[in-house]
Amino acid sequence: MIEIxxxxxxxxxxxxxxxxxxxxxxxEVLGFLGPNGAGKSTTMKMITGFLAPTSGSISVCGHDxxxxxxxxxxxxxxxxxxxxxxxxMTVRGFLEFIADIRLLSGDRRRSRxxxxxxxxxxxxxxxxxxxxxxxxxxRRVGLAQALLHDPQVLILDEPTDGLDPNQKHQVRTLxxxxxxxxxxxxxxxxxxxxxxxxxxxxxxxxxxLLADATPKELAARAPSGRLDDVFRQITTGQKNAA
Amino acid sequence: MDNxxxxxxxxxxxxFATPLALVFIVFxxxxxxxxxxxxGRFYERGQADLAPFFWxxxxxxLFLIPAISMRLWAEERKSGSIELLMTLPITTWQAxxxxxxxxxxxxxxxxxxxxxxxxxxxxxxxPDNGAILAGYIGSWLMAGGFLAIGSCLSSATRNQVxxxxxxxxxxxxxxxxxxxxxxxxxSGWAPQAFVDAxxxxxxxxxxxxxxxxxxxxxxxxxxxxxxxxWLAANxxxxxxxxxx
Numbered sequence: 001m002i003e004i005x006x007x008x009x010x011x012x013x014x015x016x017x018x019x020x021x022x023x024x025x026x027x028e029v030l031g032f033l034g035p036n037g038a039g040k041s042t043t044m045k046m047i048t049g050f051l052a053p054t055s056g057s058i059s060v061c062g063h064d065x066x067x068x069x070x071x072x073x074x075x076x077x078x079x080x081x082x083x084x085x086x087x088x089m090t091v092r093g094f095l096e097f098i099a100d101i102r103l104l105s106g107d108r109r110r111s112r113x114x115x116x117x118x119x120x121x122x123x124x125x126x127x128x129x130x131x132x133x134x135x136x137x138x139r140r141v142g143l144a145q146a147l148l149h150d151p152q153v154l155i156l157d158e159p160t161d162g163l164d165p166n167q168k169h170q171v172r173t174l175x176x177x178x179x180x181x182x183x184x185x186x187x188x189x190x191x192x193x194x195x196x197x198x199x200x201x202x203x204x205x206x207x208x209l210l211a212d213a214t215p216k217e218l219a220a221r222a223p224s225g226r227l228d229d230v231f232r233q234i235t236t237g238q239k240n241a242a
Numbered sequence: 243m244d245n246x247x248x249x250x251x252x253x254x255x256x257x258f259a260t261p262l263a264l265v266f267i268v269f270x271x272x273x274x275x276x277x278x279x280x281x282g283r284f285y286e287r288g289q290a291d292l293a294p295f296f297w298x299x300x301x302x303x304l305f306l307i308p309a310i311s312m313r314l315w316a317e318e319r320k321s322g323s324i325e326l327l328m329t330l331p332i333t334t335w336q337a338x339x340x341x342x343x344x345x346x347x348x349x350x351x352x353x354x355x356x357x358x359x360x361x362x363x364x365x366x367x368x369p370d371n372g373a374i375l376a377g378y379i380g381s382w383l384m385a386g387g388f389l390a391i392g393s394c395l396s397s398a399t400r401n402q403v404x405x406x407x408x409x410x411x412x413x414x415x416x417x418x419x420x421x422x423x424x425x426x427x428x429s430g431w432a433p434q435a436f437v438d439a440x441x442x443x444x445x446x447x448x449x450x451x452x453x454x455x456x457x458x459x460x461x462x463x464x465x466x467x468x469x470x471x472w473l474a475a476n477x478x479x480x481x482x483x484x485x486x
Contacts, residue, residue, distance in 0.1 A: 048329040050484060073331040080329070084322035086252070088259040093252075100248030101330045129259075145326070 001025055002047065002153060002183055007056035009042050009207075016042045018207035019056070024200075026152075029179045031198035031215070032187040035235050039207040040187040041081050044157050047185070048078045061152055074102075077151035079159055081187075083142030087131030091122055091141055094130060095148060102149040116144040119174060135162040143171065153183045160193060172196045191227045205235040245332045249340025250347075257310070257348050266310050270352040273302050275359065290367025295359050296377045296453045300417050300446055303388050308409035310348060311392025312402045314341050315480070319400035328484055334477045342393050342473055349385040353378060373455030380452030383465040384445050388413050390472035397479045413445075416468075420444025 063072040222229035257263035282294025318324035
């Protein structure tokens with residue numbers, strides 16, 4: 001369960017996230033939509049405890065992110081935007097490091113490592129340095145890192161950015177496979193992705209929450225029945241109003 | 243504890259995954275030995291001790307330590323991996339400590355690899371090995387002080403060159419406040435208490451005291467405090483500005 005109440009983040013005069021509230025329950029795959037600069041990444045950084053909110057509260061798996069950050073972080077897996085990692089490490093070394101920090105040991109450690117390596121098809125690059133990998137592989141290493149401890153909550157910031165169509169399809173299948181009992185939040189500006197994997201979509205622009213519905217319901221709001229028309233209508237309408 | 247170990251191991255290995263540790267160690271060994279023989283008149287003084295070897299350590303550290311500390315946090319900021327690190331279930335303090343200890347261990351390896359100097363003096367004469375051990379401990383503690391300063395300043399920027407320069411400048415101040423010519427300059431106009439305070443703040447004063455062979459609790463406390471304070475500042479800087 002993720003509960004977000006009146007979340008606000010200000011940078012000086014700029015309000016990046018403006019009084020957002022929503023909750024996400026297990027089994028939901030939430031698509032976080034919005035134009036660039038809408039506040040998607042900022043919201044995710046606050047959920048994962050990287051940035052402190054200016055006001056409002058976030059609780060993940062019953063742990064307040066500000067009061068008990070370690071417990072909240074332990075139940076989350078996070079793929080930051082751009083999938084940063086340590087370029088001078090090998091893929092294996094990097095995953096072993098994450099396993100160390102996540103305190104995985106013994107059989108469970110081995111089975112989790114084997115699982116993510118198989119799921120993201122990293123066998124062929126295990127001994128390669130991460131900085132020598134293609135963008136698609138780097139993204140998959142980032143996803144492997146997020147999945148390693150089999151977290152209850154997954155926060156994925158643009159998980160398919162930079163992947164080719166086949167890889168995109170793989171990642172979407174992966175997300176669908178895990179969706180049943182987990183909470184997954186995905187930010188994206190690719191609308192077909194929302195159709196493919198999400199059962200709920202939130203649209204934010206200018207830091208404000210503008211829509212919260214299933215992708216079907218959203219699409220039905222446009223005469224054409226297409227999600228991108230609704231997206232344009234909602235996000236540009238907001239700009240004109242402001 | 244396991245968290246700190248994980249951070250330490252990653253950081254330590256990454257020094258050796260790139261040429262950085264190797265370059266640091268090779269230069270440290272070459273310069274440390276070169277200075278001791280060339281300027282310290284290691285042979286000519288006819289004394290079996292390592293004093294001329296330790297004399298130059300503050301100078302070597304002044305430029306070599308910032309080179310290994312500058313990447314500690316600036317690189318994490320630049321590559322964005324700080325976001326990964328800080329969203330793992332570890333405290334900022336654990337990350338700071340693990341990284342610092344890794345850099346300090348690299349300095350320790352470099353220092354330990356100067357053992358041929360120690361063998362040489364033992365071969366040539368009958369040195370006071372207790373004093374030599376004290377010299378090594380003092381030198382390593384001083385390296386820790388430099389590293390703590392460097393780690394803190396590295397966390398304030400994403401630019402490694404800026405981190406390097408600031409670290410050199412601050413370390414320079416921390417070192418030279420103990421040298422006689424600085425103290426002489428100050429003692430012309432300042433009260434003696436101020437001069438003493440200035441001298442007691444200096445790495446050099448405490449390093450000198452230890453490397454004479456007397457490990458005084460106050461000197462250990464001094465280095466412990468310097469390292470603790472700068473690492474605490476490091477943690478505060480990170481907590482205040484993680485993102486930019």
